[in-house]
Amino acid sequence: MKPWRQPGFWLPLLLVLVGGGVALVLRKDTLREMMFTLLMYVALASSLNILMGYTGYVNFGHIVFFGLGGYTGFYLISQHGWHLIPAALAGGLASALLAALLGLAVLRLRGAYFALATIGINEAARAFVNNFGPFGGPTGLFVNFAVYREYGGAPQALWLTYTLMVLTTLIVVGLSYWIKNSRFGLGLLAIREDEDAAMVMGVRAPTAKTLAYVVSAFFPGIIGTLFFFKNGNVEPGDAFRLQMSIEVLVMIMLGGNGTILGPVLGAAAYERLRGYLLTSPLFKSLHLAFAGLALLLIVLFIPAGLIGWLRRRFPFLRRWLE
Amino acid sequence: MLAQILASLVDGILLGFVYGLAAMGLSLIWGVMRVINLSHGAIMALGMFGTYLLFTHLGLNPYLAILLMAPASLLFGFLVYGVAVHRIINAPYLSSLLATFAVNMMVIGIGTAVFTTSLYNVDFSLGTVRAGVLALPGTRLTAALAALLITAALYLFLYRTRPGKAIRAVANNRAAAELMSIPSAQVLALSFGIGTMLAALAGGLITTFFPFTILSGSGYQSKSFVICVLGGLGNPLGALLGGLILGAMEGLIPIALPVSWVPVVEFTLFVLILLIRPSGLLGART
Numbered sequence: 063m064k065p066w067r068q069p070g071f072w073l074p075l076l077l078v079l080v081g082g083g084v085a086l087v088l089r090k091d092t093l094r095e096m097m098f099t100l101l102m103y104v105a106l107a108s109s110l111n112i113l114m115g116y117t118g119y120v121n122f123g124h125i126v127f128f129g130l131g132g133y134t135g136f137y138l139i140s141q142h143g144w145h146l147i148p149a150a151l152a153g154g155l156a157s158a159l160l161a162a163l164l165g166l167a168v169l170r171l172r173g174a175y176f177a178l179a180t181i182g183i184n185e186a187a188r189a190f191v192n193n194f195g196p197f198g199g200p201t202g203l204f205v206n207f208a209v210y211r212e213y214g215g216a217p218q219a220l221w222l223t224y225t226l227m228v229l230t231t232l233i234v235v236g237l238s239y240w241i242k243n244s245r246f247g248l249g250l251l252a253i254r255e256d257e258d259a260a261m262v263m264g265v266r267a268p269t270a271k272t273l274a275y276v277v278s279a280f281f282p283g284i285i286g287t288l289f290f291f292k293n294g295n296v297e298p299g300d301a302f303r304l305q306m307s308i309e310v311l312v313m314i315m316l317g318g319n320g321t322i323l324g325p326v327l328g329a330a331a332y333e334r335l336r337g338y339l340l341t342s343p344l345f346k347s348l349h350l351a352f353a354g355l356a357l358l359l360i361v362l363f364i365p366a367g368l369i370g371w372l373r374r375r376f377p378f379l380r381r382w383l384e
Numbered sequence: 385m386l387a388q389i390l391a392s393l394v395d396g397i398l399l400g401f402v403y404g405l406a407a408m409g410l411s412l413i414w415g416v417m418r419v420i421n422l423s424h425g426a427i428m429a430l431g432m433f434g435t436y437l438l439f440t441h442l443g444l445n446p447y448l449a450i451l452l453m454a455p456a457s458l459l460f461g462f463l464v465y466g467v468a469v470h471r472i473i474n475a476p477y478l479s480s481l482l483a484t485f486a487v488n489m490m491v492i493g494i495g496t497a498v499f500t501t502s503l504y505n506v507d508f509s510l511g512t513v514r515a516g517v518l519a520l521p522g523t524r525l526t527a528a529l530a531a532l533l534i535t536a537a538l539y540l541f542l543y544r545t546r547p548g549k550a551i552r553a554v555a556n557n558r559a560a561a562e563l564m565s566i567p568s569a570q571v572l573a574l575s576f577g578i579g580t581m582l583a584a585l586a587g588g589l590i591t592t593f594f595p596f597t598i599l600s601g602s603g604y605q606s607k608s609f610v611i612c613v614l615g616g617l618g619n620p621l622g623a624l625l626g627g628l629i630l631g632a633m634e635g636l637i638p639i640a641l642p643v644s645w646v647p648v649v650e651f652t653l654f655v656l657i658l659l660i661r662p663s664g665l666l667g668a669r670t
Binding site for chain 2: 114118120167168170171173174175177178179181182183185186188189190192193200304308311312315319347348349350351352353354355357358361362365
């Protein structure tokens with residue numbers, strides 16, 4: 063099977079490319095800011111989906127990798143004068159390394175115990191960074207304005223960051239398709255359905271789970287570095303928000319857990335909905351309550367998410383909506 | 385030095401009783417229906433604001449206000465169970481995590497709209513009790529006493545009454561309990577109601593000595609997770625002991641380390657206990 067012949071492969075990529083490309087062509091700052099946030103959530107949701115959607119392990123600590131990778135990358139940029147690209151890769155690698163170490167231990171836990179442990183990891187990481195001297199403690203780190211000179215000024219630096227964000231999103235989405243259709247991915251899906259049975263059938267569950275965890279942790283590290291570089295500062299409160307972890311979970315559920323297009327559409331829809339609720343005078347103060355209501359209705363009535371529901375309802379769409 | 389250690393220890397343990405009370409609700413719900421109640425913290429915040437409103441606007445004694453809140457929070461628990469939890473009680477646990485979190489978002493969202501996120505406090509004092517080197521605020525002593533009484537009542541309820549025994553039966557084996565003609569849906573609703581009530585009561589007691597915002601609940605919720613794991617997930621009475629351990633730790637750690645390291649130690653311990661003994665230090669038993 064050639065992946066590019068499959069609509070399920072290129073449809074999500076095309077959506078990301080067109081959505082992300084418009085801002086690059088039009089060169090509008092406001093559009094870029096909006097699309098940056100949107101793509102960031104698309105990439106975070108897609109990367110979490112590799113662990114949660116495929117193996118069924120619910121990770122409340124996805125944002126740990128965003129925060130810690132972001133801190134690492136930002137530290138290298140602001141304190142050691144690294145260029146953005148190697149710093150972002152270093153952030154990703156730091157997250158992946160942490161995931162490998164954590165995964166060996168934590169992935170032995172199943173079900174709700176794993177979910178609880180990831181909540182604990184999130185809280186521990188935030189509290190640790192709060193106290194860690196080199197990372198600036200509770201006040202965090204700032205980027206010196208002179209750093210932008212290397213990129214030809216602040217606007218160019220921001221456009222570069224945005225371009226890298228689009229690229230990262232494309233890679234995450236493409237990779238999640240590739241994994242799902244590979245032998246490795248089929249092993250992960252088997253773990254989701256029944257871990258013991260999968261091991262009996264020859265899936266090396268501990269290795270496969272840890273690898274999925276590492277892959278899903280690598281990208282938040284890159285995204286974190288890009289995000290904090292764009293913001294110009296990083297502090298523990300922004301970097302380890304449990305709320306954000308759960309929002310990403312909600313996006314995946316909205317679009318469809320374990321699908322490829324689902325997290326893309328879910329993240330875009332949730333992010334736009336929140337933007338609308340936050341700016342509309344009627345719902346402004348109640349936006350959280352409405353988001354909660356929407357989540358409750360999805361969980362109770364369409365647990366498979368939008369794409370899952372469409373696939374079940376209209377089987378002929380399955381080729382298109384992977 | 386010794387006096388200081390003693391003072392911090394007693395202070396922490398008194399607080400630990402209230403922490404334990406809050407965690408008991410979480411532990412009961414987990415033990416009976418295997419649901420991690422992520423609306424726990426929001427309900428604690430509701431308890432805080434309920435006490436605040438009754439105290440400030442009706443001029444009630446805060447303990448009377450807490451007593452009045454008990455039946456109201458029980459009913460609220462039934463409502464949450466009926467609307468958000470009942471439909472997905474047999475679904476994969478991601479559903480129940482997200483459903484209870486949705487309730488959390490709604491409560492916090494409405495609460496933020498009404499109360500904003502500014503700091504409130506219940507201006508109430510019972511003086512200070514002096515015993516040797518110790519100076520204990522009366523409100524903390526009363527709160528610890530109240531937590532003990534509520535725990536005793538819960539114990540009697542679970543072990544001496546028919547509905548309590550039904551709850552333990554359902555926690556043990558829901559299918560078998562149903563075969564013995566125990567109405568499991570009602571028992572689950574009752575457990576969820578009691579869990580909610582315990583959270584609200586703990587929230588109410590906390591208002592008598594700490595200021596609070598609508599968002600305060602989430603910190604106490606995280607502590608409740610740690611306590612549940614210390615005391616054994618699903619073992620509500622172990623939760624009280626877990627609370628005391630956590631309270632003592634919070635009292636003692638600041639002597640050796642800066643206060644801001646306390647959560648690092650707490651949550652690292654939490655993850656370690658989950659890894660080494662997932663059933664908790666005391667084992668899971670309802």
